[in-house]
Amino acid sequence: MREFSVPVLVDVPLSANCTDVVFQRGVDEPDAVVIRRKEGEDPAAPWTPVTAAQFRDRVAAVAKGLIAAGIEPGDRVGLMSRTRYEWTVADYAIWAAGAVGVPIYETSSAEQVKWILTDSGAKAAFVETAAHEETVREAVPGLPLLWRIDGGGFAELERLGADVSNDTLAERRASRGGRDLATIIYTSGTTGMPKGCRLTHDNLLFTARNVSRGPLEALFDVEGRAALLFLPLAHSFARLIQVVLIETGTVLAHSPNMKNVAPDLREFKPTFLLGVPRVFEKVYNAAEQKANAEGKGKIFHAAVRAAIEWSKAESSGGAGLGARLKHAAFDKLVYGKLRAATGGALTAAVSGGSALGERLGHFFRGVGIEVFEGWGLTETSAPSTVNIPGANKIGTVGKPFPGVSIRIADDGEILVKGRHVFDGYWNNERATKEAIDPEGWFHTGDVGRLDEHGYLSITGRKKEILVTAGGKNVAPAPLEDAIRAHRLISQVMVVGDGKPFIGAIVTLDQEAMEQWKQANGRSGASMAELCSDPAVVAEVQQAVDDANRMVSKAEQIKKFSILDIELSEDSGHVTPKQSIKRHVVARDFAKQIDELYGG
Known part of the structure; x- marks a missing residue:
């Protein structure tokens, strides 16, 4: 522990x-x-x-x-x-x-x-x-x-x-006063009806002041x-x-x-922006597609590599002369234009909700817009941890902010304690007692690990761990986050609980696909046709292959199915914060999931 x-x-x-x-x-x-x-x-x-x-x-x-x-x-x-x-x-x-x-x-x-x-x-x-x-x-x-x-x-x-x-x-x-109720925020609810989280004035003020005068002070002191x-x-x-x-x-x-x-x-x-990973993915994808359409794809991808190289070097003692020179050259050709598209004054952003991924984190820092990932839940007044300017460990969600304690239980679950932890669930004392133990630790349901310096990494949701027929425990979130970063993919859900191997169902980003169709001579193709188009299938396969490199062979995705619809709030498959309602998707697309396993 x-x-x-x-x-x-x-x-x-x-x-x-x-x-x-x-x-x-x-x-x-x-x-x-x-x-x-x-x-x-x-x-x-x-x-x-x-x-x-x-x-x-x-x-x-x-x-x-x-x-x-x-x-x-x-x-x-x-x-x-x-x-x-x-x-x-x-x-x-x-x-x-x-x-x-x-x-x-x-x-x-x-x-x-x-x-x-x-x-x-x-x-x-x-x-x-x-x-x-x-x-x-x-x-x-x-x-x-x-x-x-x-x-x-x-x-x-x-x-x-x-x-x-x-x-x-x-x-x-x-x-x-501080002990009085300020708001009841109903959780999005990927299963069942949402629960109302009771947050007090003290929950909100304690969190806001300790975050803004602590880890993120540099963002609000300009x-x-x-x-x-x-x-x-x-x-x-x-x-x-x-x-x-x-x-x-x-x-x-x-x-x-x-x-x-x-x-x-x-x-x-x-000067400051709040976003979720999908926002930053879309910024990157739009810039990439624009460069490809203008015949500047090679320059853009070279600039991406240089930005990532420079950022990684900055994390380990500083970039050498060669990396600095390349970075400076691409700053005039590419990075400056990206910053101009955000108004030209933006230097920092905070991302939460799901994992941004190291590649995008390093890319944006290399461009000059540093993204600080944080983590928390509605029950913790939003944040519990956040990365810090000057000590941004990309790939983690940072350290606890002042006044917060993080504990990793023996089963890997992340426990949280502090004045930012909610007052309990409205009209649901049973759920409150299940969530907050007698010592005051809130059981988040997320699974993760703490390094020796206090940086937290999220590896999945405790209730979403899949167990294959062979007994292998698989956390779907890291695979899903990696695949979702692909410019043509909007959503992905990894499946395989009780099955012989891990599979996935994927949906395409309709806005990105319109641009792809124009660039690839498929302007008349329907979404159903695109789902079986060899070139599109190859793009999705590449995203899956890239994700598979992060995990062991038993955890890798062996088959996937591309759906010809969007998983969205309107369709009832995604929450407002863009989390997949796994039970709803599994129910509505049971046929496609069964077909992955020969059903």
């Missing part, structure tokens, strides 16, 4: 709550720009600055409306919207009114919405669009209070709260610091980063439409 702990750096007082910084900065730095926002979704629309005083006043006005509407301390309020300025306003207004935010993915079905709002006992909800309002009214017809962001909901609340005094709002804010959020704020990862950005005074912007992220990056010019 190996254990590693990092001492607390910032001891947050239990009297603090998440709204303190908003109201204090509104007094101390009223004219400081804290947010930039766009009206509507026109990519050409200007970024309008929002000062600390303006943000405080908007939060206060909406919070007063909530109080006037009858929201009491501890009441739960749903929030169903894309990532946008109003999401952040509503989130902090709910807290300022003493209430508890319950985020809902904007892609959620009526059944999911019904479960979350009824299980949490929500008294009210914010929705973004008319379609969201229709979903909520269908799911919970008797919900007492509902405000639509795009239907004048904020204005309605501001009128309603016009007679609520500042003293009343101050009293309501002061009634909440002139002109700014960050663009586009991941769903309904997920704990983006939600915690939002708190970090507000706490540190980093200028925050939102990009609600994924189609506009590229132009938003160029115009907003962030």
Whole structure:
């Protein structure tokens, strides 16, 4: 059993709550720009600055409306919207009114919405669009209070709260402290209905302050610091980063439409970015395809090799003269253009959710955009470990942040302890007792290892370990992460539990395939035809072969099947954070899986 702990750096007082910084900065730095926002979704629309005083006043006005509407301390309020300025306003207004935010993915079905709002006992909800309002009214017809962001909901609340005094709002804010519930975040749930994770104000503040003043301090201590959020704020990862950005005074912007992220990056010019591995894979793949289409594929791949070589050398004492010269040459030819595509100011990003992979990690560092991988769960207020500027061990998810202890149990499961660990599952004491042992260790269900310096590596999920007919234990996640990095592949699920060998089912990235068809003279081919196209099969085989090199022969994928559909949220096969619902995929594609084994 190996254990590693990092001492607390910032001891947050239990009297603090998440709204303190908003109201204090509104007094101390009223004219400081804290947010930039766009009206509507026109990519050409200007970024309008929002000062600390303006943000405080908007939060206060909406919070007063909530109080006037009858929201009491501890009441739960749903929030169903894309990532946008109003999401952040509503989130902090709910807290300022003493209430508890319950985020809902904007892609959620009526059944999911019904479960979350009824299980949490929500008294009210914010929705973004008319379609969201229709979903909520269908799911919970008797919900007492509902405000639509795009239907004048904020204005309605501001009128309603016009007679609520500042003293009343101050009293309501002061009634909440660190031990009080801040939010209930429902886990995506790859199996069964999601469980509500109770996170307190202290969970969020302790995590945000110890991360931002500890391992990632260098990212939030730069002139002109700014960050663009586009991941769903309904997920704990983006939600915690939002708190970090507000706490540190980093200028925050939102990009609600994924189609506009590229132009938003160029115009907003962030210094910091939050992403999941699929985002970085798509950036790389788009650059590679563009270079190939322009006949510059050889130059691009040479630049990739040089970036990786330079980064690996930097990890082991520094690059030699030859590597530095090649790196400098390609910086002008290739790397500078990639940085320009992100606005030209981006130097760092944090990635989580699944493994980025060493190759991409070294590539981006070589390009000049260092990606710091972290790890955690909703139950741990998002992060538990993260890599550190100046000590980024690519291929790991870093060390525990200050105030966190990590232990590897005898069976390889990762256990976590610290003030960032959640308060338990809402309405589910049995699940809480199963997750947190009498010593206070949270059993994460992830499997991994700690090295002698405290760096953590994730090797799989305890419940997802496959056992072949020959008795070989196989962790599917590393194989899946490696294959998914291929430019033409969108999803992959490794199978083989109780079977004679390991197999996989694969889906193709439809956007990437459109470009591939044009480049390979297959413009008229259907997706079904492409799945059996020898050239496409060869590409997938290469990705599988590359992944197989990481594991023993008994763990290698022997056969795969390419599906002619996308595994997505809409199809019900993927969670909002892009995790595969293994039981659903196994059920819906049982025939294809059986055929791998001659069934």
